[in-house]
Amino acid sequence: MRSRLIFAGQLGFTLLVAAFLVVPAVLSMVAGVTVNYFRGVQSGLTLQWVVQVWELYAPTIALSFVVALATLAVTLVAGVPAAYALHVRGGRVARAVEEIITLPLAIPGLAIALALLLTYGGFGGFRRSWLFILVGHVIFTLPFMVRSVMAVFASIDIRTLDEGAASLGASPLRRFRDVIVPNAKPGILAGALMVVTLSLGEFNLTWMLHTPLTKTLPVGLADAYASMRLEVASAYTLIFFVMIVPLLVAMQMLGDKGQQA
């Protein structure tokens, strides 16, 4: 009897927490397709708000994807070889480098954005282009790629594979292309999903770095929350959910597969 009461209590509490997290998201999705949120769903369902958001913000949403994919490209080029070098070299220097590139995770985005503005704000062309946002996103997401790839290297003893290939006479470049990268694939994939998800949702840096002509999706969200009707803001949030949830699900599935393996 008593244990059943405890079970019910815990279940109730857990459900309450889940409701706290999920109910507003559901409300937002409903509000985004409701004619008049104040009157409720009885006022009818519509896609007019979604269409309106799309007309207003399509370039913003497109730029978000451009930035996210460019961020991914840069983190792949800079992160994967670096993870390999850091792993093979090891030692104190490698640890120090890892520590430094991980710092942007601890330092608030606002501070990094301010630092970038102070240093490069004067370079007008660069400041005004979306590359300025790209730089911020790269600094923020690089550690995720590097760590994700290094985690794989640590688990499969890449050094032995590498040395084996070397003893057969393969050049460093060839080994990197034919041995290292194929073996690092799970880490690269996990890191890539992380980088794209984080870049699409990044606000703290982006809000400071953006210009009226270079807005990304979360910046548009903040605009909409501040100045639009609840329905429009909700419709915009709905679009964001539609984009981010599949990425999250993919990440979860990848994580489950990693646990089974």
Added chain:
Amino acid sequence: MSQSNFLRLCLAPLLILTVAFFLLPMARLIVTGAAGPQGLGGYVAIVTEPRYRATLINTVVLAAATTLVSLAVATVAGMFLQRHRFPGRSVLIAMLTFPLAFPGVVVGFMIILLAGRQGLIGDITRLVAGEKVVFAYSIWGLFFGYLYFSVPRVILTIMAAIQKLDRGLEEAARSLGASPFAVQRDVVLPALKPAFVASGAIAFATAMGAFGTAFTLATNIDVLPMLIYTEFTLAANLATAASLSVSLGLIAWAILALARSMSGGTVAAAG
């Protein structure tokens, strides 16, 4: 090409990016913080100037409260989910972790939908008590926003730690006559300490620096990120904004470094 040259080449892009777009700007930020009319005193002012000090205290208290409540919530829910198997369990876990990818602005909007002027809580309280409760734009809104942000993160770490707990220890304690409460207090909670430290530090550091949620909600709540933002954009007070940013970064980094040395594992914040 020799192996060591190749490794250097592998590291080059990362090092160039990091030096040019992180280390150099951070150095510039630190210098700017001391370049105001007060010089290095700009850093001291954070503690001596009453308005800045009050904001700093506000921010720390809010972050600490968020951390403690997130840990408590995550432990109760995580323990329950990890120790019982029932239909719908995986759906419940998914519900508790899916807001992981929401940026701070979206979290702010979620709180507005819950407790804003047209919010659900306002509607319910008006029906039940006849009075509309609206707290989204106060410090309570911010607190719940941070909670929304950190619960999914904390719960993942705690659940993983609970899964690794050795149930034999609990059974041993019970067989020796310990009450369920004593088992929790003396066996389970101490074993979870590294997970508490690691996830608590992330929650704390993230709440200290969270800007998006505060930006969406807080029209007149003084927390450090908002103060930095207003000093920078409205007052164009570069030196103060910089010195506050450096201090905020130092606090967040120190908390994470401390947690890492305490828990021995790797700790990384996100979001």
